Amino acid sequence: MKAILVGLGSAGFSWYKRLKERGLLAAVVEVDPAMKIKMGDDPFPFYTSLEEALETTQADFLVNVTSPMMHTKVNAAAFDRGLAVLCEKPISFDYQESKEIVARAARERLPFMIAENYRRMPYIRKAKQLIDAGAIGAISSLDIQFYRYHHVQRRYTVHILDDIGVHHFDLLRYFTGKEGTAIQAKLFNPVNGWQEEGAVLSAYAFIELEGGITAAYQATIASKGTETPWSGNWRIEGTEGAIEVRDKEIYLIRDHMAVKVEDLSGIDETDTLTEFLASLQEHRESETSGQDYLKTQALVHYAHVASATGQMQAILVPQMKENGEMTA
């Protein structure tokens, strides 16, 4: 298996090392020729034109680590050549565009996976395993806090949900195995935020999921307080107990006694590349396929709508129709 890597920014370079290490790299595409220096004396073909790379390189899949606004264009070019795609989140910032590209991959049976790495963190994987084993009974609620100070240069206007919250919303679906049914949200730039035209640095949301499960979400990247990990801190309440994932540690609470879970063994592979390759070899849908991840992006989309209207918003979960289009 060989891959064309598109994008050699900081995330792109980490993909570069990963693909190189595993002998999977066919070629690199990066519009900024100055980036080539990162490759040192490595012999991989380097292109500044995606079209040229696609024409001249034999590959099985493409890894898309471009900036979010470029995602769809690059994914579409890969699909034009019949290539499978492993793409960094988001599918696209534009929800309609996300639905269209996912529908196309499904229609043309092209493997398309989003490299959602949060649900592959070992302590997240372990918490899910405990839940599935019935450690807390049926899930009742999930309360998530995410606090960081993260003021960095970006090529686009920062938006806490599109940039980071989408990971947490994906974990909501992962832990529960359920889809959202309704959402209320408030997206805003807090008093202690920095000035940036259009920036959305904080989010509050409450989400209802199938089966009466509820989630409350508080997130900011303008926090002046103690920081949480990128994955946030989680309180997952059930009918028989609770799991708290705090600072990357897991606590299992039964009868109000908290026990730290030290044994993280018995969880499956935890990187997106391995999952993608396995899905290709086994001709199955990957865990965070475009079709699945679109349901996560639906949560982000309806959070935007709910915040704009100040109203509880029903969530229409996107489904593939018989005519190959996406509903909702």
Add this chain to the structure above:
Amino acid sequence: MKAILVGLGSAGFSWYKRLKERGLLAAVVEVDPAMKIKMGDDPFPFYTSLEEALETTQADFLVNVTSPMMHTKVNAAAFDRGLAVLCEKPISFDYQESKEIVARAARERLPFMIAENYRRMPYIRKAKQLIDAGAIGAISSLDIQFYRYHHVQRRYTVHILDDIGVHHFDLLRYFTGKEGTAIQAKLFNPVNGWQEEGAVLSAYAFIELEGGITAAYQATIASKGTETPWSGNWRIEGTEGAIEVRDKEIYLIRDHMAVKVEDLSGIDETDTLTEFLASLQEHRESETSGQDYLKTQALVHYAHVASATGQMQAILVPQMKENGEMTA
């Protein structure tokens, strides 16, 4: 100064001891004669009829520790005799009734205070002092988590906001010195709650306050996880730092360094009775007077409305009109 104590249930008996200790007790009223046994051999007059007690006892004020549904009737009877009243929260479960009794007290210039004790807890008082001293700059947001398992016998249907959340909403106003302007809320019985007709065991809310301050609130009395104190855990973010009140301890965070605040000195008196007596002697409004506390109850009232409609609800802060009625 002498008081008539009305109500000798568990909260009432703790008031009994407090008033007795300070030589303030004139008489006790309790409809259930079996309760008299709590008084042992104490010589204080005991009545099962409020009217009879009010007719035969010389007193300066009445302490109302009846069940919430009785509050207004008892307060009104005291006002009929020109007595000042120190009343346990809530003013009344009925918002309209709360406005009317507060308006009456104001019109007739009768001192009327709600015994709101949460804002008199030393660590709460200290956090407020730090905020007022500018320790975190201007307040930006307040995030509150309250988790307990509290399944007890009550004389009325449990409602997390009316019963407990009202204290937290009062602290929001206390810490910020601002009033709520809008609220979204979801009040519900969670999957892991017990069955009780009409019970509301969990609440989510986000509240906007004057000056762009925001608050997010998560609360449940059906928690199977680790419990917070009754006052909840607080993260108060500001423009220059943050204060976290966790498990009754205060942490001051500046430049992302958390320092535990050990010195709770320099804060003023911390019990409601002392404040009430001082306000009577100084002929001033008490800190949590009925007129002030009505603004706290407004938050609870509009949370109910917001939850019922699924819409962001503007908060109309009740004000005394020239004709002696309350607005909003």
